[in-house]
Amino acid sequence: MRYFATLGFFVALLSTTVSTTVSAQDWKVDYRNSQISFIIKQMNVPVEGGFSRFNVKAFFDAAKPEQGTFQVELDIGSIDTGSEEGDGEARRPAWFDTARHPKARFVSKTITRNNAGSYTVNGDLTLKGRTRPLSVPVVLTPQRGGGWLVSGRATLKRSHFDIGGGEWADPSVVADDLEARFKLLLKP
């Protein structure tokens, strides 16, 4: 009887430990299977681009993601605009001015739960030294082995961040709206 009580105590202790390990944690990012991309219309033609280098900090409890935090840092120099001449142009002052603003940053402030697996992440996006609030619908999809696929898309206006000014300002050539898309694979 005493033996079983001791066993019971250990089981209880163990389960406490287990529940602690599945609570809020820093998730590892599988960068090979993660993407941050964008689609922008040029002469009404949707052209896809992306960033090959970025850094994600995801800290949340899978049971309560709305209490977590997300931070994404983009290396603007790693931009792929879909063409080599476009990549060169994008780094220049009229566009991202990578010499002065090499990084872009998104920092979450609040997360609200819409329904199971669907959240809205509200935060600040800093791009080319300008910070604007951004609200991003995010879907969390559980993966085998306890990981999560974090995916979503958000529409931004490049003019809000002074990206592509001067001769490039005309939205009939390069649209003002662009859609940012991301797929981040998180592992425990």
Place this chain on the structure above:
Amino acid sequence: MPQRYRWPTISLHWLTLLLIVAAYIIMTILQDMSLSPQKLKLYSWHKWVGITVLFLLPLRLLMRFFDPLDHRAGLTALEVKASAAVHGAIYLLLFAVPMFGWLHSSAAGFPVVWLGVLPLPDLVGKDKALSELFKELHEGSVNLLIGLVVLHAVAALYHHHIRRDGVLARMVPGLRNKQ
């Protein structure tokens, strides 16, 4: 006996020539430009013009059926064969040149939206090596097309000035056959 093609045939013939010249000039201009909004516009215009040539092609083939003239009149058997070969090759290239351009654009990851309104499907996925291949084929085939068009024009002038058989006048409104 009709000795001139009807207006749709004539219009389509000269419109196609005008579009090809326009597409060629646009590409020549934009090749030397550094990236700018103007260059993006010219790229699109080049594609719109080229795709228009492609879209006009079925109409032209229909008009050959509805508006035929005797191609053989006054020609030797060899000339009939040579004429058919050149015309056949020109039609084939009027199809191939824009198709290679469209394939090049698809493979480069830039879809074609005709006149900025009609999105054309991507024929192949984004692939850099494939894009380069189609670019070469686009350039090679257009040079071949230009060569054949020059040959075609020289033959027409030969018919007009030397043979004086009314062949050129069939396609040129208001042109009188030399007596």
